[in-house]
Amino acid sequence: MxxxxxxxxxxxxxxxxxxxxxxxxxxxxxxxxxxxxxxxxxxxxxxxxxxxxxxxxxxxxxxxxxxxxxxxxxxxxxxxxxxxxxxxxxxxxxxxxxxxxxxxxxxxxxxxxxxxxxxxxxxxxxxxxxxxxxxxxxxxxxxxxxxxxxxQNPIVRENFIRRVFVYKRWNQMLSKGKSIGNLVDFHTRHKMLIRAHDLRGYKELGSLLGQANQSNTDTTFNNYATLLFKTMTLKATAKKNSDVLFHAMGFFKKQLDLGDKQELQTAITAYQNGMIPLLIPVTLLNHYARKYQKPYLTQQYYLNPSPTELQLLNHV
Ligand code: SF4
Structure with a gap:
């Protein structure tokens, strides 16, 4: 373990x-x-x-x-x-x-x-x-x-594993103290993951943070947590995951040559059609994020799950 x-x-x-x-x-x-x-x-x-x-x-x-x-x-x-x-x-x-x-x-x-x-x-x-x-x-x-x-359903199983790890990180963040800075950092690193579950919830969480200040910290944390875990219970379908992957691909518009772009596009489409697991396009994107130094992408838990999370997702 x-x-x-x-x-x-x-x-x-x-x-x-x-x-x-x-x-x-x-x-x-x-x-x-x-x-x-x-x-x-x-x-x-x-x-x-x-x-x-x-x-x-x-x-x-x-x-x-x-x-x-x-x-x-x-x-x-x-x-x-x-x-x-x-x-x-x-x-x-x-x-x-x-x-x-x-x-x-x-x-x-x-x-x-x-x-x-x-x-x-x-x-x-x-x-x-x-x-x-x-x-x-x-x-x-x-x-x-x-x-x-x-x-037994792979999508439900993946959803549960993701939620377990988000919940764990949520509590780890709380243990450091309820500050808006900590919450913004937590949100930033989970953006792609939340987006893969529900675009509307993702936008609502963003606007909730936009209204946060030191005088409403407790309310902001409570409302954020309720909405976050409600959003995370919605299924991250192949279509929603593909949208997030294509969005991430947009970060490499200038760096990737035609061959690399086609390879990535083929991997995302093959995933969307159920031919390969999500981890293949995710690993490719992670590789490019590091190679071309894209800090927003490298800090995303969606592309960089913890080793245990990764092992469990491999079993999905
Ligand atoms: S764990 Fe729950 S389901 Fe299993 S025997 Fe006990 S009460 Fe019944």
Missing amino acids: SENVKIGVSACLIGEKVRWNGMHERDRYLSEILAKHVEFIPLCPEIACGMGIPREQLRQTDCAENIRLIGYESGDDLTQKMTDWADRVLPGLEKEDLNGFVLKPRSPSCGMRHAKIYSTTGKPPRLGSGFFARKLMTYASLLPIETSDRL
Whole structure:
């Protein structure tokens, strides 16, 4: 592990036998690839709040807009047990210094968006977040969170890895102190990356910084962080990445000869058509940025990910 990247994970996903039936739900990508590059902090909220193994299966039930965690067979209400534990433990999550969280899909505790929420009126179940996941997203609203099934999709996976590293750098920047100078430097080095996720968010972040001054530092930091991580959740598609790459290519209008330009253009187009990975045109651009000394480009995290980030992106 070349740098300390910590990711919380539903414990059953990395092979811990914590499920209601004493089994695990080991995920190959997490256990065989991600685990080599990050430190996992495993957590089973059902065990942590005091339930045993084996235990009764749970389900969420919507009781007049109040979602309860109920034993499947017995009807026992375990809502308070989970709530007391989560409200005690989650405020201290910051101290764990997590950079992201991977949750098990569809679980009534850990699921995110696609956990079933049953009705008391006989209506078919609706889908929403699991009980613990909802609490986690409330207490750590900026933390990059994904479910293991969605990480099978290469674009979602790349997006999650990028967000994890942006979140890590965000916290590193905060630890140096909240100054507008630090924030402007952070923004400058992330410009291409943000732009690849959403041009509108990129422009809004730029204008937010344009209005920043020493008297509104806290508000600026809060608004910037909210908008940044909202923007980063939007997918950086091949089209958006290609636009950013062509924009960067414009920095070498005068230096590159026709052959070099054609090579770069061919690489970007091949990437856009799904024939080669993003890292190939990115590496070419990085090479030219250094060769022709373009400081704006050489400081971009988009072209210069950290070694761990680069290794993980190589697996996308
Ligand atoms: S509560 Fe979460 S971590 Fe525990 S078994 Fe269920 S899905 Fe896995």
